[in-house]
Amino acid sequence: MLVDTHAHINFPDFKEDREEMMARAYNEGVKKILHSCCRIKEIPELLELSKEFNGANSLANLFIALGVHPIEVSSWEERSGEELNQILAEETNKSEHKVRAIGETGLDYFHCTEKEEQIKQREIFQEQINLAKTYKLPLIIHTRDAWEDTLAILTENFKSSSNDRNGTIHCYTGDLEFAEACIGLGFYISWSGIVTFKKTENLREVASKLPLEKTLVETDCPYLAPQAKRGKRNEPSYVKYVAECLSEVYGKDLEEIMQVTTKNAEYLFNM
Numbered sequence: 001m002l003v004d005t006h007a008h009i010n011f012p013d014f015k016e017d018r019e020e021m022m023a024r025a026y027n028e029g030v031k032k033i034l035h036s037c038c039r040i041k042e043i044p045e046l047l048e049l050s051k052e053f054n055g056a057n058s059l060a061n062l063f064i065a066l067g068v069h070p071i072e073v074s075s076w077e078e079r080s081g082e083e084l085n086q087i088l089a090e091e092t093n094k095s096e097h098k099v100r101a102i103g104e105t106g107l108d109y110f111h112c113t114e115k116e117e118q119i120k121q122r123e124i125f126q127e128q129i130n131l132a133k134t135y136k137l138p139l140i141i142h143t144r145d146a147w148e149d150t151l152a153i154l155t156e157n158f159k160s161s162s163n164d165r166n167g168t169i170h171c172y173t174g175d176l177e178f179a180e181a182c183i184g185l186g187f188y189i190s191w192s193g194i195v196t197f198k199k200t201e202n203l204r205e206v207a208s209k210l211p212l213e214k215t216l217v218e219t220d221c222p223y224l225a226p227q228a229k230r231g232k233r234n235e236p237s238y239v240k241y242v243a244e245c246l247s248e249v250y251g252k253d254l255e256e257i258m259q260v261t262t263k264n265a266e267y268l269f270n271m
């Protein structure tokens, strides 16, 4: 079995064949998927999808994260924090709710180069960290060209935390030092199709030095199809290519990689 810990299956790319895609995932052993949220507006649709894909009928079981992506901060209004808080309060109160994380949140200075936007990103990141603490949910962190600030914020918030389920650094593209620091703060490192690309030997090198017990796999579909499917639309069943790559990186059986990363995802996201 495998868990795709980061997918966006509500995107229009999947409009025509979403159910077939969820069946393909299930048949390839991807029985559980965590859906990442980019905008508050998406939430009603995500709640619906998580009800529709409940693990029955040989379709993958869809869990959801709720949050606002750093490049979507322009959609964040004065009342957005309270709005998100209310939805979380309401949803997590339901006995069979499927909210398993806050995110994706974080910092992206690659897409947002304006100082003011970056300040807003940090504020909204902090608000979502606060929500994660309130609801005892792990964070899904997106970070790009903002390593120093991301680590400073995480350190400030989690340095005295003994929790080993504070979240994940999704679609990891950083160096060994940053990864180890995050693991020390109770985070996991999640690898996407990027680690399978021909030119990312440096990332495979980083992966090989990190404990498999702190490793997750994801697709970030519809983006970032792995090398074997490069240029195509990505989908949850392709997460096996990431696992295959890690099997080579670690010199371990694919079976073991699948087992350990699945156990990690189930533990971190309580799924």
Ligand SMILES: [Zn+2]
Pocket: 006, 008, 036, 104, 220
């Ligand atoms: Zn994403």
